[in-house]
Amino acid sequence: MSSAPIKKRKLYDRLEEVSGYRIMDMKKFSAALLEIHVCKDGYLQIMEDTDAQKGLCCKFYLVCSKCLTGVPFRSSSLVAHDRSYDVNHRMTTAAAKIGIGRQSLTDLCYMMNMPGAPPVTESNCSTQP
Numbered sequence: 001m002s003s004a005p006i007k008k009r010k011l012y013d014r015l016e017e018v019s020g021y022r023i024m025d026m027k028k029f030s031a032a033l034l035e036i037h038v039c040k041d042g043y044l045q046i047m048e049d050t051d052a053q054k055g056l057c058c059k060f061y062l063v064c065s066k067c068l069t070g071v072p073f074r075s076s077s078l079v080a081h082d083r084s085y086d087v088n089h090r091m092t093t094a095a096a097k098i099g100i101g102r103q104s105l106t107d108l109c110y111m112m113n114m115p116g117a118p119p120v121t122e123s124n125c126s127t128q129p
Contacts, residue, residue: 015047015061020113022058023087024075032062032073042066053115057085 038044042065049072052059056076063070076087095105109115 014051015049015063018046018048018060020115022075022114023056023091025077025086028073028075028077032060032071035071036062036064037069038064039066050115054085055088056091056109056114057087058115 036044045063045065047061047063047070049059049061058075059072060075061070061072074085076085078084079086079089082089091105095101
């Protein structure tokens with residue numbers, strides 16, 4: 001991860017202020033916080049690229065409001081063996097273990113004001129052990 005100015009205005013314009021709840025891998029968030037700087041007269045903004053969302057895995061940018069330098073990071077790591085995001089894999093596995101289906105996951109996300117509902121595809125729900 002490295003800080004870089006968000007030069008493309010289209011990208012910055014596409015980012016949205018974060019609201020609602022998210023499931024976050026705190027190691028990834030901490031690593032991004034260590035990368036960002038904030039100018040003297042600036043402040044830290046947490047922005048979200050909603051177009052890059054994959055289920056419950058969100059893409060965020062920590063951005064200096066003054067110089068628009070930003071650090072991108074995802075809220076979850078990839079699972080190496082199948083290139084899916086860990087949060088989606090865990091949610092699907094947990095749902096299967098407790099005996100709830102895709103609609104129940106969707107309802108949970110809706111009630112928690114979490115984007116990404118449904119967090120998994122129909123086929124993933126039916127193929128989990």
